[in-house]
Amino acid sequence: MAKADHIKKLVASYGRSQDFRAAALRIIDEAAHQGKKPFADSLRKILDANVSPDYQVASQPRLTSLASQVDPSTTLVDEINVSRGLRDIVLSPDTQALIEGIIEERRRSEELRRHRLPLSTRILFAGPPGCGKTLCAEVLARELSLPLFSARIDVIVSSFLGETASNLRRLFDFASRRPCILFLDEFDALARTRADTTEHNELRRVVNSLLHMVERFRGPGLVVAATNLPQFLDEAIWRRFDDVVSFDPPEEREIALLLSRQFANFPVHFDVESMSQKLKGMSYADIERVCFDAIKKAVLKRRKSVSETEFASALRKEMRRKGLTSLVKM
Ligand SMILES: Nc1ncnc2c1ncn2[C@@H]1O[C@H](COP(=O)(O)OP(=O)(O)OP(=O)(O)O)[C@@H](O)[C@H]1O
Ligand SMILES: [Mg+2]
Incomplete structure (x- = not known):
């Protein structure tokens, strides 16, 4: 049986197809998890045939702010129009294997869940400028048919320090409620080392809460962070990511x-x-x-x-x- 909480969420999301879809996917996952594959498969078919995600309707060649659906007062993310897939990116064999592994894992997530194996949900891209970090976030979104939301670091890092942590919380809530890729570009701007003596104590607390949020993030989609200054990242951040992918200049x-x-x-x-x-x-x-x-x-x-x-x-x-x-x- 589906969990009562999931059913409540499903009913509560009536009229909002994206949230309805997310809630229904949870029930499908739950059924697959309990070994009820035929039931999960038939629910999935019904869902795909009847409830298209809002983003399929909304996605236009423009930047769209869906954050306003979470809180009309602030725009924390931009939706990025996605067009390029795996055949549009060149990667070293190692990086290619890692990226294909992430895609394969997502595509066959139900099999993995059946074996109670956790999915990679947090990925860090590191490497110099112009080597494909942002492009690869787009490729993942395209290959997995997920919308791509880029976090607006300028808006999130508020001059009122107390607000930065609450903005981060809203950002992660946003990504937890819909299947999507949340792209945190310039991640070093958020996750600078806590040992940095020039930073204010309050900022250290922000980094701590960011670590906590990354650690607790379990989907339904992916959080992809990118940095070209990995040396500035707090040491503790690395182990919060399931995969770290390096993007090097081409050989x-x-x-x-x-x-x-x-x-x-x-x-x-x-x-x-x-x-x-x-x-x-x-x-x-x-x-x-x-x-x-x-x-x-x-x-x-x-x-x-x-x-x-x-x-x-x-x-x-x-x-x-x-x-x-x-x-x-x-
Ligand atoms: N590995 C790649 N294969 C094919 N094209 C690439 C690759 N890397 C970069 N490009 C081209 O260069 C453009 C800019 O790259 P991209 O924005 O992905 O770099 P980045 O690693 O995110 O850099 P930055 O650190 O400055 O954000 C891409 O849109 C693409 O056209
Ligand atoms: Mg980039």
């Missing part, structure tokens, strides 16, 4: 993959391999910019392929931008 293999994708619809007339050597040390975002720039130059010259001259000139532009011109010999 030779990944550069070649990225180039082949970027130039998939626009052939090149030069030796890509020798050019890839010159891209070492750049981020994916930098390399993407070089490719776009080279293609743009070719298009403006009304050419159907990119020549070495265009690519080299786009690369020089990027190097100048980074103040590294002297390092490139072309």
